[in-house]
Amino acid sequence: MSAWLIIEEETVTADGPASHRQVKARTANGKTREEALVELYRAARNYNSDSLKRGTTVVGRDSDGSFWVLPKNGKSHASCNLRLIEQIRT
Structure with a gap:
C-alpha cells in the first residue's frame, strides 16, 4: 500500500505585499487511495x-x-488549499 500525505496550505494576505503562508502535512499510511x-x-x-x-x-x-476553504462573506484575507499527494519513500 502507498503512503499518502494530506497537505494543508493556508495563506493569509495582510494589507500590502506581506503575506503569511503555513503548510502542514499529515500522513494517511496504510490506506488505499480511495480511503x-x-x-x-x-x-x-x-x-x-x-x-x-x-x-x-x-x-x-x-x-x-x-x-x-474560503471565507463565505469574502471579508477575510485567508484561504486554505487541501490536497492529497503520494508520499515517496526513500
Whole structure:
C-alpha cells in the first residue's frame, strides 16, 4: 500500500505585499487511495483555523481534486488549499 500525505496550505494576505503562508502535512499510511481521499474530504469539511474562524466558510472542490476553504462573506484575507499527494519513500 502507498503512503499518502494530506497537505494543508493556508495563506493569509495582510494589507500590502506581506503575506503569511503555513503548510502542514499529515500522513494517511496504510490506506488505499480511495480511503485517503475520504480522509481528505473529511479534513476539508472540518477544517478550522484562527484565520478563518471569524466568519463562515465555504468548501469547494477544484478540478484537480483538491479542496479550497474560503471565507463565505469574502471579508477575510485567508484561504486554505487541501490536497492529497503520494508520499515517496526513500
